[in-house]
Amino acid sequence: MKIAQIKCKSLLVDSGLADYAVNCYRGCGHGCRYCYARYIRRFSGHKEPWGEFVDVRINAREVLEKEVKRKPKGRVFISSVCDGWQPLEEKYRLSRACVQILLEAGFKVTILTKSAFFLQDLDILEHPRVSIGATLTTLDEDLRRLFEPGSSPTLQRIKALKAADKKGITVWVFLGPFLPEISDTEENLEALMKAIARLRLDHIYLDKLNPRPDIWPSVREVLEEHFPHLVDYYKKIFFHRPTYKAYTKRLGQAARLIAQKHNLFDTMRMSC
Numbered sequence: 630m631k632i633a634q635i636k637c638k639s640l641l642v643d644s645g646l647a648d649y650a651v652n653c654y655r656g657c658g659h660g661c662r663y664c665y666a667r668y669i670r671r672f673s674g675h676k677e678p679w680g681e682f683v684d685v686r687i688n689a690r691e692v693l694e695k696e697v698k699r700k701p702k703g704r705v706f707i708s709s710v711c712d713g714w715q716p717l718e719e720k721y722r723l724s725r726a727c728v729q730i731l732l733e734a735g736f737k738v739t740i741l742t743k744s745a746f747f748l749q750d751l752d753i754l755e756h757p758r759v760s761i762g763a764t765l766t767t768l769d770e771d772l773r774r775l776f777e778p779g780s781s782p783t784l785q786r787i788k789a790l791k792a793a794d795k796k797g798i799t800v801w802v803f804l805g806p807f808l809p810e811i812s813d814t815e816e817n818l819e820a821l822m823k824a825i826a827r828l829r830l831d832h833i834y835l836d837k838l839n840p841r842p843d844i845w846p847s848v849r850e851v852l853e854e855h856f857p858h859l860v861d862y863y864k865k866i867f868f869h870r871p872t873y874k875a876y877t878k879r880l881g882q883a884a885r886l887i888a889q890k891h892n893l894f895d896t897m898r899m900s901c
């Protein structure tokens with residue numbers, strides 16, 4: 630892992646996911662093989678594979694303290710192109726510090742993470758303007774290690790959400806993206822929904838795989854090594870629109886049925 634400390638000029642940036650997003654790190658130690666954020670290498674100039682570099686925005690606190698004074702209050706998504714609670718957060722504590730600054734300044738905070746490490750911060754996250762979401766894709770730990778190598782085990786994320794809920798924090802779940810014929814099976818969807826059915830969730834967002842060409846080389850590499858029989862099918866999913874549309878329709882139908890079975894459908898928002 631190549632780690633660098635850098636200085637940023639701006640941290641509180643406009644975002645389509647909320648009013649703003651804050652990313653204290655450029656790069657992500659979770660290294661998900663399907664991560665859409667890998668496109669940032671085009672602008673950062675990094676040649677290392679995604680997951681093998683992180684730039685730490687070491688002046689994040691100072692920059693944010695100035696920005697919250699001059700920008701209108703709103704909801705802040707943490708984080709949009711990295712995970713705010715990725716392994717380096719344990720050392721730098723920048724996301725924690727930024728949440729404190731945002732809350733003191735009257736902003737709302739929405740967290741989405743694949744880490745259970747946010748448990749260390751429940752003392753500050755126990756706040757009416759905070760909501761915490763965990764991304765879940767599979768309960769199969771072999772698959773999780775293959776596709777999301779640096780993340781927390783899925784059950785740990787669910788347990789962390791439970792602990793946050795017990796503190797009265799608003800919690801939610803992001804299901805997906807699912808990998809066709811690998812993590813989108815009825816068995817996997819059923820296991821995930823059963824596991825979250827007892828949580829008191831504000832909402833669930835279920836997302837399909839977005840077959841962006843820039844994630845294809847990384848996904849193909851895992852397929853070639855572990856699922857060679859699926860390479861041709863994935864090529865169609867990525868590059869043949871009708872195949873992709875038919876696939877997402879099937880996924881949506883299957884997910885709806887399973888969500889209904891577990892009484893989750895009313896809290897569900899779906900992209901397919």
Ligand code: SF4
Nearest residue numbers: 657659660661664711
């Ligand atoms: S946790 Fe999110 S940002 Fe980090 S590698 Fe995975 S998908 Fe990308």
